[in-house]
Amino acid sequence: MNTSQIFINIQKHISLSDLEKSYFSSFIESKEISKKELILKQGQTCKKIYFVASGSLRAFNINSQGKESTVMFAVQDWWITDMYCFTNQKPALLSIEALEDSKLITLDFYALEAMYQEIPKFERFFRILFQNAYIREQLRALNAISFTTEERYCRFVEKYPEIVQKTTQKQIASYLGVTPEFLSSIKKK
C-alpha cells in the first residue's frame, strides 16, 4: 500500500515520527472500488472513515418520498464517511458510491478511538479537519438561504471545477436541492 499520500495530508497539520507513522500504518487498510460501487448503504452501520487516495465519491440520502439528495462529494485527498452514523454507530442516513474507479484508505471506528488514545496528536489533526468541515457546511447553509439557485450553481462550478467534470448534472442538481429539469433551464443562460 502506498501511504505517502495520506501522510502528506496528515502532515499538513501535525508532524509524525517514523514510529508514529508505522503505528498508524498498522491500523489502516487499503481498498479499491470500481465505478458505481457502494461502500456504504443507507441503513447499514457505518464502521469506517475513508481517505480518497485517488478517484472520487459521492454521499447521498434518499428520503421517504424517494427524493435523492447529494450531501457531499469527495475527490482525491478528501476524507469521507457518514459522520453522523460513524460517530454514534447508528444506521447510516447516507449511501456512499464511487463516481469512478477509486483507491481508498480506510480507518476503522475502534482503530481511530485507539489512535486518539495512543497518539493524541491525532486529536489535533481531526480537530482541525472537523473545524474546517464545520466552517464549510456553515458557509454552505448560508449560501443556500442567501443566494438564488443560479448564483449557487455558478459558485459551485467556480469552486469545484474538478467535481463538475466527474459528476452528472442530475447529481449537481440534487446537491443544490433543485430538479435536473430546472438546472437545465438555468444552464441555457
Next chain:
Amino acid sequence: MNTSQIFINIQKHISLSDLEKSYFSSFIESKEISKKELILKQGQTCKKIYFVASGSLRAFNINSQGKESTVMFAVQDWWITDMYCFTNQKPALLSIEALEDSKLITLDFYALEAMYQEIPKFERFFRILFQNAYIREQLRALNAISFTTEERYCRFVEKYPEIVQKTTQKQIASYLGVTPEFLSSIKKK
C-alpha cells in the same frame, strides 16, 4: 466569575484536574451583555469564542442585497462565534447579537491556541465539539434540500422549543430561508 457551569460542559467530554482548571480559568473572561447588544459586527475581525452561561444569542449575515439570514442560535450551554473568521482571522461574515440579557464566558483566539499547546486534552474537547457541529450542519443541509418548508418549520419547533420562545418569527423565517410573510401563511394551518 462562576465557572462551574463551563467546567460541567467541558467535563462532558474530558476530565480536568484542579490545576488544569485553574490554568484554564486564568485565560477566560466573563462578559455581560444586554438584549440587542452586538458582540460581533460583520466586517470586524473575530477574536473570541463565546460560551453562553445564561441567556441566548443569534448569529446572522446580511448579504449585498440587504437580505438577512440567521445562521445559528445559541442558548445556555452552547458555544458560539463566527468560526470562519475566528479560525482564519479574517473579517467576520456574521454579526452576533443577544436575544436577551446574557452572561458569556469568552476565550481569546491566542489563549485557545496556547491552551491546545499546554493541555492537549482540549484538542480532544474541541475535536468532539466541532465533530458534533459538523454533523449538525450536515443534517441541516440535508433537511434544507430534502424537506418542504412546512416540514422544516415543524421540525425546528419540535427540536428547539426553547429557541422558539426566545426569538421572533421573522428570525426563524430568516433561519429557514423564507420570508416572514410566507412563514406566517404556513402557521395558519
Next chain:
DNA sequence: CGTCTATTTGAATGTACTCAAAAGCGGTGG
C-alpha cells in the same frame, strides 16, 4: 447496433416572493 440513462424542451401547476396595507404588540414617555 440497441438499450439505458441523462439531458433538454414545453405546458400546466404549485410554491414562494414582492409589495402594500391593516392589525397586533411591546416599550417608552408624558
Next chain:
DNA sequence: CCACCGCTTTTGAGTACATTCAAATAGACG
C-alpha cells in the same frame, strides 16, 4: 396608566420561481 411609536405579524393580490409530467433528443456503454 394611558397614548403613541415602531416593529412584527397577518392578509391579500399579483408575479416570479421551481416542480411535475410527458415526450423528444442526445450520450454512454456493452
